Amino acid sequence: MMNAERVKSKIRKNDLVQVISGREKGKSGKVLGVNTKTGRITVEKVNMVKRHTKPSQANPQGGILERELPLAYSNVLLMCAKCSRGVRHGHKMVGDKKIRVCKKCDTSLEA
Ligand SMILES: [Zn+2]
Structure with a gap:
């Protein structure tokens, strides 16, 4: 079980992170959002998925929409x-x- 307090102190919005496992391994980017409830974070341009959308009022052209999956x-x-x-x-x-x-070089990781 993941402890909510621990999750909170770990990674924050606007941090720079690197993916260490999964299909996006090695990629890095800025944290766009953190969901402490689900323990998931959204990283800019990482884990992109393409969504085919029909034309709508918000998006009259329709077409392919790309967004990050947490x-x-x-x-x-x-x-x-x-x-x-x-x-x-x-x-x-x-x-x-x-x-x-x-932990290796003692450099501040604060943005
Ligand atoms: Zn270092």
Whole structure:
């Protein structure tokens, strides 16, 4: 079972993440949304699906619509700019602020 509190502290909107498993493995992108209820996150341009849509009022042309499908938390890691890959992260106090840091090189992972 995934603990909601833990999920909350892990990855946030606008973080850069890398996919570490599944068909999108190796891809990275910006987090567009986090759903703490389902434990899934949406990453920009990752896990795209094509939807064929009929013309409607909102989309008079109809046609093919592309959008991101959410991924499971466990499939992504925070991206470390220095390591240039997804990494496990720890926490560090800077002043009175708790920040997330790369476990390998200690670089801040805060955007
Ligand atoms: Zn690093």
